Amino acid sequence: MAHRWMDPEFAPLDKQPREVLRDARVVRKALVASRQGADQRLSEFNLEIEDRFVPPSDRGEEQIPIRFYRPKNTSKVLPVLLYLHGGGFFCGDLLSEGWQCAHYAVGAECVVVCVDYRLAPENPFPAALTDCYRVLEFLWQHSEALKMDRDLIAVGGSSAGANLAAAVALLVRDRKGPQLVFQMLLVPALDDRLETASARELTDVPDFATPEAKTMWRWYLGDNVRDISAYAAPARAEDVSYLPAAYILCAGLDPLRDEGLDYAHRLTRAGVAVELHLVSSIPHGFASVPSAAVSERLLKEQVKVLCGVFRVKRRTL
Numbered sequence: 001m002a003h004r005w006m007d008p009e010f011a012p013l014d015k016q017p018r019e020v021l022r023d024a025r026v027v028r029k030a031l032v033a034s035r036q037g038a039d040q041r042l043s044e045f046n047l048e049i050e051d052r053f054v055p056p057s058d059r060g061e062e063q064i065p066i067r068f069y070r071p072k073n074t075s076k077v078l079p080v081l082l083y084l085h086g087g088g089f090f091c092g093d094l095l096s097e098g099w100q101c102a103h104y105a106v107g108a109e110c111v112v113v114c115v116d117y118r119l120a121p122e123n124p125f126p127a128a129l130t131d132c133y134r135v136l137e138f139l140w141q142h143s144e145a146l147k148m149d150r151d152l153i154a155v156g157g158s159s160a161g162a163n164l165a166a167a168v169a170l171l172v173r174d175r176k177g178p179q180l181v182f183q184m185l186l187v188p189a190l191d192d193r194l195e196t197a198s199a200r201e202l203t204d205v206p207d208f209a210t211p212e213a214k215t216m217w218r219w220y221l222g223d224n225v226r227d228i229s230a231y232a233a234p235a236r237a238e239d240v241s242y243l244p245a246a247y248i249l250c251a252g253l254d255p256l257r258d259e260g261l262d263y264a265h266r267l268t269r270a271g272v273a274v275e276l277h278l279v280s281s282i283p284h285g286f287a288s289v290p291s292a293a294v295s296e297r298l299l300k301e302q303v304k305v306l307c308g309v310f311r312v313k314r315r316t317l
Helices: 007-015 024-034 038-044 098-109 127-143 160-176 197-199 212-223 257-269 294-315
Strands: 047-054 064-071 078-084 110-113 148-158 182-186 248-255 276-284
Touching: 007 110, 007 276, 038 127, 047 098, 047 127, 064 098, 064 127, 078 098, 078 160, 098 110, 098 257, 098 294, 110 127, 127 148, 127 160, 148 160, 148 294, 160 182, 182 276, 197 212, 248 257, 248 294, 257 276, 276 294
Parallel strands: 078 110, 078 148, 148 182, 182 248, 248 276
Antiparallel strands: 047 064, 064 110
């Protein structure tokens, strides 16, 4: 790390010795313990927060827990952000990114819907993606009852959640499914091959480096995988045309940095509108330090982007 400058506000993420990912259940317990009282912080927002379930389908699938963040005191039909949490595909839940979701809902005056998708390694690909797509279909089919504008649905997420958001966008295009107006991909995990320059070089950066990325992909893809689908690793998609416009954020001290940059450039060459941001001084898990000035600025920026998307799309419908 001597030749790489990191914003000192993220120094708490530089833990020595490094923790080794061996048991996903241990990581989940630690995550839950680290956010005690986090839900109480949401009380400062003028929000209605409701937990519901997407019911089982005729195909015998299980119900999916979801959480709604909706601005209070409004009877308007609102735009929707389907937000998919990060956590390496193996941890995270409805509560893990509530701070960001609350800001999106209030700042962009939209309904944010979070998904408690199934986790790896117990449920490898395509379980999580199947859950996320089912929730999108549910929102689309029941938009009138839920007071949601189904012509204004965006999808977004961070890290593994950004992977799922990008994969949902690919599925929507290929299945001619519910319309999406935007995709917000924050420090996205898109390429299981980990062959980029950043993946080769950033093997010891704080919080999340190439060793953790390798474990993440092994758990998500499962054992004895041969042909990796583009829906599992969107960087493998041969065709990225006709996808919704995108906001892509990449962290300079992130082994996933270059795959995010590459995906943004491929989308641009395919004619997809992209707003790309690279912040050189932050690690992959920067959002876990929400009080850092950079984290606050980037969150405000994301809210502003969502406001712009929903406002412009309203005018053109």
